[in-house]
Amino acid sequence: MNVLIYNEFVHEKDPDQKAAKVYPNGIHTAIADFLNREPDINASTVTLDNVSEGITKEVLAQTDVLLWWGHMRHDDVPDEVAALVQEAVLNGMGAVFLHSAHKSKPFMRLMGTDCSLIWRESDDMERIWVSAPYHPVAAGLDRFFELPAEETYGEPFGIPTPDETVFIGWFTGGEVFRAGCAWQRGWGKVFYFQPGHESYPTYFDPNVQKVIRNTVRWAKPACRREDCMDCPCLPKAHKGNL
Amino acid sequence: MNVLIYNEFVHEKDPDQKAAKVYPNGIHTAIADFLNREPDINASTVTLDNVSEGITKEVLAQTDVLLWWGHMRHDDVPDEVAALVQEAVLNGMGAVFLHSAHKSKPFMRLMGTDCSLIWRESDDMERIWVSAPYHPVAAGLDRFFELPAEETYGEPFGIPTPDETVFIGWFTGGEVFRAGCAWQRGWGKVFYFQPGHESYPTYFDPNVQKVIRNTVRWAKPACRREDCMDCPCLPKAHKGNL
Amino acid sequence: MNVLIYNEFVHEKDPDQKAAKVYPNGIHTAIADFLNREPDINASTVTLDNVSEGITKEVLAQTDVLLWWGHMRHDDVPDEVAALVQEAVLNGMGAVFLHSAHKSKPFMRLMGTDCSLIWRESDDMERIWVSAPYHPVAAGLDRFFELPAEETYGEPFGIPTPDETVFIGWFTGGEVFRAGCAWQRGWGKVFYFQPGHESYPTYFDPNVQKVIRNTVRWAKPACRREDCMDCPCLPKAHKGNL
Amino acid sequence: MNVLIYNEFVHEKDPDQKAAKVYPNGIHTAIADFLNREPDINASTVTLDNVSEGITKEVLAQTDVLLWWGHMRHDDVPDEVAALVQEAVLNGMGAVFLHSAHKSKPFMRLMGTDCSLIWRESDDMERIWVSAPYHPVAAGLDRFFELPAEETYGEPFGIPTPDETVFIGWFTGGEVFRAGCAWQRGWGKVFYFQPGHESYPTYFDPNVQKVIRNTVRWAKPACRREDCMDCPCLPKAHKGNL
Secondary structure (H helix, E strand, O other), X not given: OEEEEEEOOOHHHOOOOHHHHHOOOOHHHHHHHXXXXXXXXXXXXXXXXXXXXHOOHHHHHOOOEEEEEOOOOHHHOOHHHHHHHHHHHHOOOEEEEEHHHHHOHHHHHHHOOOOOOEEEEEEXXXXXXXXXXXXXXXXXXXXXXXXXXXXXXXXXXXXXOOOEEEEEEEEOOOOEEEEEEEEEEOOEEEEEEOOOOOOOOHHHOHHHHHHHHHHHHHHOOOOOOOOOOOOOEOOOOOOOOO | OEEEEEEOOOHHHOOOOHHHHHOOOOHHHHHHHHHOOOOOOEEEEEEHHHHHHHOOHHHHHOOOEEEEEOOOOHHHOOHHHHXXXXXXXXXXXXXXXXXXXXXXHHHHHHHOOOOOOEEEEEEEEEEEEEOOOOOHHHXXXXXXXXXXXXXXXXXXXXXXXXXXXEEEEEEOOOOEEEEEEEEEEOOEEEEEEOXXXXXXXXXXXXXXXXXXXXXXXXXXXXXXXXXXXXXXXXXXXXXXXX | OEEEEEEOOOHHHOOOOHHHHHOOOOHHHHHHHHHOOOOOXXXXXEEHHHHHHHOOHHHHHOOXXXXXXOOOOHHHOOHHHHHHHHHHHHOOOEEEEEHHXXXXXXXXXXXXXXXXXXXXXXXXXXXXXXXXXXXXXXXXXXXXXXXXXXXXXXXXXXXXXXXXXXXXXXXXXXXXXXXXXXXXXXXXXXXXXXXXXXXXXXXXXXXXXXXXXXXXXXXXXXXXXXXXXXXXXXXXXXXXXX | OEEEEEEOOOHXXXXXXXXXXXXXXXXXXXXXXXXXXXXXXXXXXXXXXXXXXXXXXXXXXXXXXXXXXXXXXXXXXXXXHHHHHHXXXXXOXXXXXXHHHHHOHHHHHHHOOOOOXXXXXXXXXXXXXXXXXXXXXXXXXXXEEEEEEEEEEXXXXXXXXXXXXXXXXXXXXXXXXXXXXXXXXXXXXXXXXXXOOOOOXXXXXXXXXXHHHHHHHHHOOOOXXXXXXXXXXXXXXXXXXX
């Protein structure tokens, strides 16, 4: 399966930010590295610098699942790219939005809501509970797993009620957050997964990697919609004539 | 309560179209007329001609529920207006999308999907079944009601799974359609109601009028969100300090 | 509106248990007391001792909303009573299940699942976050409220995905829990509200009382189903003949 | 995968009923026959006559998906058997309820509602529309398929809102019905599929067979819950100690 990882890749290039030390080659590279160790996954990457060339209708047609990480530069992603991503999801491509991508253009377009939350950077420990242990995304996890430090995200999370809430996060500072949420949108599966602040080595965590591997396989389309007409006018149907 | 009815008002001004005879003063006027007979409802109207002046942040702040009818000229509604409507819904305003408004900008923004359907103009009779008889929108209806002629709409309807499917339509031509669908989006209630083709006197039908009255009252916000900050950064919380 | 409060009333009569000091007249009396201060609410009570006489078809037909507290003696509630409660909910009565009532017969019948959870008695403080601030049950609350000590409940909670998750609880011991969950079942509204261990003065807490007042009003039926036939055989329908 | 097909097998043994001619060996045999043609499926059957010996905890533990057909003799299925089926589903077994099994004990226990509907035997043609074309259960189907004659079922269907409504049926007599509905219950997947009246050769229809093959594969558990404790009391958790 083909996985495409978008990362704006801004924090990590700023030597004054922790991210430069934690992810010297960028978050996208860290994720691609552990995904490419899987025999069934072929992961490639794209960053803001070449987003318009890297995320095209043709590329998305070959992409089973798109992962998206963005934070500072959501607005610099062209509307056209966000529209292509939305369209590809509706046609069946899986999409996984990571951490601060809750405010990315394609996620907000797919949700239709403000996707607001409360937050704080204070090195809280996060304990992520599995609230839907039967869900494929949670396969192989214990009751919970912990991240020694994460950015705190808290409710209310301004999203449509998820089809399934797979994870709920607990923070030492006193917050809770629906940390893993699944939606069907058109033919495509959408997942939001909260951990992944750029200052912490979250994407090197074995449990986080397990979740991302699970999610990517869950979001892979069984089939895609092709050459579909929008709002077709159909004659009175009789058996066999469609 | 204040209800604002948007109608693009294009078909009805074209003397070559049936709509000019059925709704000589426009669909918006027909709807406003029966709503204004209710002591608790104050209905006003706006059309495409003055949409930018008529649908402003200030107007929407005073609007409890917005009804929307559009068909030919969805694209001529400015993106800014669609964004204002979306924002108002997320802050609590109710919104009711009628018939071909399934492809209107504000509805598509709130859904995040393509809102596609199949359709045909062939004077089919429609029988609208109540699938959620307990829902306030269905109050006072029998098991079903009929419209002697309606435009045929059919599944699949490209929407996120509704929170509740209140009506399912049956057409003599052989189609079915989720004719009444409810969603919560942010603080606001959203309803889609399928009947209402411009060539038929649907909005004069007593049952359709009953549904619209019910829907408007159901969608009225109990409270609205005001001056809320998007994604506020909050300190570690202690009781009483928020 | 008529509210009926069921409490098994076992813990509070045992002088060796804290509950006897916290609720000397029983949890039901504590709840009835603050509800009966409301001009629109007429609250009465029933306990396990007279559950078969106190919860009859006739009584439930006059009850708008039933509150249910049980823990030690779920099994002693007759199946017939649980069946009557379930039937009344399906016909429109609201039902609010409190704390350990997650394992009560009527709640389990309405859910169809095992309603399992994890738990611990260790005097954890609980902070209850509002995850659906627009919901009538959360009206008048701040972002969260705290209970100095509660029994710890944790995920996974073995319930069908709620229609809406209004509250999520955070416990000092490290657990999270969907503390307020809403479902439609038949014509009736069902709510589960987690706080309320018998050893703590939870039902004297102003925020808990506010939630219960809100919930009772939200769950009040707008209409009830009466004399309905189960699975009626209907002739081919023609307009007006139903 | 192991599929177990329960059929009460009453109609087909009555020489005065059409079913005896349509399904001389019983509906269960007809279904087992086409499923056993699949290399990945091992289908066996059980009938009311030996339901207590045929549906045990041990048998269900080896069953991936259970299909259930019943009509006249729902009440003769022991409560113990229905409880075992419910428990097995909550632990991960898939369950598919066919046609009149909407009133079977295990389905009603899993739903928690009355599962009422309207019905009529009048040889209506049914056209079954795919409302969720992306769903695995609909794979390989056209927009709709038709059954020349089926028992008419109609809304309202007294079920909890399905997680997904995959099919909606249209009947020549004027009814509509949510003909394919999916729910998650505990760790198990549940599907209701409406066609299958005993008087018609529905289970010989190629599209119906395709749906049942799809459904069985969709409902197959990826994993099962084993030896789980109900409501475990857990100590304060620290990383790694669960």
